[in-house]
Amino acid sequence: MTAWIGRTAGRTLWYLREVMGENAYEHYLEHQRRRHPDEPVVSRREFERRRMDERDANPETRCC
C-alpha cells in the first residue's frame, strides 16, 4: 500500500513537472548530449531565460 502511494505520488510529480515544463532543462541537456555532444551547454538560468523569451515571439493561443 505504501509502495503504491509512493509510486503514484512519484508519477504525479513526474507528470506535473513534465506538463508545466520544469523538466525542459533536463531534456535540453539530453538533447545536446545526443545530438551535439561537442557543443558547450548553457546554464539553467540562461536556458530558462531564453526559453521564456522565445515565448515572447511565439505566443500560444488559448482557446475559449
Next chain:
Amino acid sequence: MTVTSPSSTGRWTPQRIAVWAAIALLGAVAWGVLALARGESVNAAWLIVAALCSYAIAYRFYARFIANRVLGVDDNRATPAERLDNDTDFQPTDRRVLYGHHFAAIAGAGPLVGPVLAAQMGYLPGTMWIIFGVIFAGAVQDMVILFFSMRRDGKSLGQMARDEIGPIGGAAALLAVFAIMIILLAVLALVVVNALAQSPWGTFSLAMTIPIALFMGFYLRVIRPGRVVETTAIGVGLLLLAIVLGGVIDHSSLAEAFTLSPQTLVACLVIYGFAASVLPVWMLLAPRDYLSTFMKVGAIGLLAIGILVTLPVLENEAVTKFASSGKGPVFAGPLFPFVFIIIACGALSGFHALIASGTTPKLIEKESQVRMIGYGAMLTESFVAVMAMVAASILDQGLYFAMNAPASVVGNTVQSASQAVTNLGFTITPDQLQAAAQSVQEQTLIARTGGAPTLAVGMSTIFSGAFGGEALRAFWYHFAIMFEALFILTTVDAGTRVGRFMLQDTLGNVWKPMSRPSWKPGVYATSAIVVAAWGYFLYIGVTDPLGGINQLFPLFGIANQLLAAVALTVATTILIKSGRVRWAWVTAVPLAWDVAVTLSASWYKIFSSDPLIGFFAQRDKYQAALDAGKVIPPAKSIDDVGQIVTNSTVDGVLSILFALLIIVVIVDAARVWAQTLGGGREPVLAEAPAEPSRLWAPSGLFPTAEDRARQGERREPQVVGTGRDRSEDEG
C-alpha cells in the same frame, strides 16, 4: 505507406465483447432515462453516465476507424517532432504530457458558459448536442486538423487553407480567424465584467492575481529559474488567500473601493489587456498561464468529484417551452439553429483548429497518437460542458431565469425580478431572491448574465454539498467566479498577443518594419488596434440597453462555428485531393451540418422580422422611434434608442460579413473539389515527404502488450537510450 494493421485492435475475446456490450447497454439505459423522463425528477448521474458511455464507444470505435481507415496513420513514418527535433518548437513529447498541454490550450470558459445559456431550452437539447456534436463533429475536426497539420510540419490552418484551397479561400480563412478572435475576446471579457460588476469580493480577488503573477514571474526569472511547480504551488496558495481576503474586504470599509461599475471594469480590462500584450511574457502572461492552467484542471476535477459525491437532482425540465416558442429571455430564437450556435465550445469549436494546427502537431511523437490527443482532449472538454449543464440545471428554475434574463426583462429589484419570473411561467419570491444573493454574499443576483455567476451558484451548491457544507458556500461561489475570470483573462492576454502578431504579419506585407517584433512603435500600434477592436465590442456589450450577452453571444457562436466550417472544409478538401473521396463524408457530413446551422442562424440574424432576433428588424424598430423622438422600453432615454440603432447596425453588418466569409470559403473549396473529382488537374498535396521513424511509443494511454511486443521488433540498436523511452516505464 502502410496502414496500421487491424490486428492492433487486439482479439475479440468473450470478456472484451461482454465489457463493450455492457457499456453500450448502460449508455442506452441512461439515454432512455434522460429522454423519457417527463415530470419526474432526474438524477444528474444519468447525464454523466450517458456521456461517459457514449464517449467510450466513440473513442474505441469511431475515432479508431477514422485514425486507421480514413487518415491512415502510419507509425512507421517519422513525425515532424522526430525529424526536425531542435529541442524548442519541434520536440517529441510524451503523449500524456502533450494531452495535458493540448487540453489546457483548448479548454477555457467556453464550455462552461454556453451550456448555462442553452439550459433555458431544457437540459436535453443541449446535452444531446454536446455529446453527439463532439463525437461526430468537434472531436473529428480536432483530430483530423491535428493530423493534417502534423503531416505538413505543423502548418497553421490559414496556411493549409491557402495551400490546399487557394489564395481566395486562404485570405477569407485568415480574415475569419482575425474576426473571431476579436469577437471571442470581447464576449469572454463581457462574461468577466458581468461577473465582477458590483462585486467587491470578486473584483478584489481577481485584481490580486496581477501582483501574484508579477511576483511569480520575478521569482521564476530571478530567484529560482525554471522551478515551475514550486512557483505555481506558491501562486495557488496566494490565490486561495486572496479569495479568503476578498471575503474580509467585502465586509470592510474598503469594499467601496472595489465596487466598480461595468464601465470602469471595461476601462480596467482594456488597459490591462494592452499592458499584458506589450510586456515581456515572463512578467505577467506566463505566470498567469501557469496559475490558470492549474486552477482550470483543479476546479474541473473538483467539480467532477463534487457531482459524483452529491449526485444532485436536476431541477430543469428536459425540454422547456422556450425550445419551441423561441421567445426565451436568455437568448432569442428557435432551438434550431440557436442551441447549436450558443453551445460551440464543448461540441464543435472552430477555434480548436488553430491550436490543433499550432504547437501540438510539432510535438507529437507518433502519428497514431492523434487519436488520444486530438479526439481524446476534445472528449474531455465536452465532458466539462456536460458538467456545466449539470451545474446550471440543478438550480431552481426561478433563480436561473432571474439571473440570466437581461435587466431589460427582470428590472433591478427583487420585486420586479420576482414579477418578471412569474410572467415567464416560473416562481421565485423576492425573499428567496434576496436570500440566494446573501448566501453567496453578493449584493444581487438579478440579471447577472453571461453564465459565470449561474455556474458559480451551481458549483457552490455542489461543492458546499460535497466539501465543507453551508459555511463555505460564499467561498466556493467566489472560488468559481475567480477560476473562470482567471482563465478568461489568460485567454484575453494570449488572444490579444496572438491578434497583435497576426496584424503585425499582415501589415508587414504592406510596410516591412511593422512585422519586426523588436520595433516598439509597431508593437504598440498593433496592440492598441487589437485592444481597441475588442474593447469596442466589449463596451457596446456592457452598455447595450437590450443586454449585451443575448445580443453578442450568438455572434460569438456564429463566428466560432464559421471557423469550424473553414477547418472542416480544409479537411474535406485534403481527403478528396488525396484520393480518399469515399471517406470524405467523415468531415463532409459535419461540415454540411455546421454550414446549415451557421447560415440559418445568420439568416435569422439578418432577415428575421422579429426585432428580438433580427438585427435589422431591431434597427428599423428603434430607428423609427428615434425619428419620431419616442423613447421605447427598454431604452430609458433618446440616447439609449440611438445606441440600440448603432449596435444593431454593427452587429447586423458583422453577421453579413460572417455569412459571406463562409460562403466564399465553401465555394472556393467546391471549385477545387470539382477540379479534382473531374480529373481535370492532378491534385497537388502539400504534405511533407515521408521518412522512416526510429522512435517507438504507445498510441494510447496505456501501452498494450502488443505495443510492447512491437517495441521489441522495431527498436534499432543505434537508438537505444534515446532518453525518450522513459514513457515505457510509466503508466
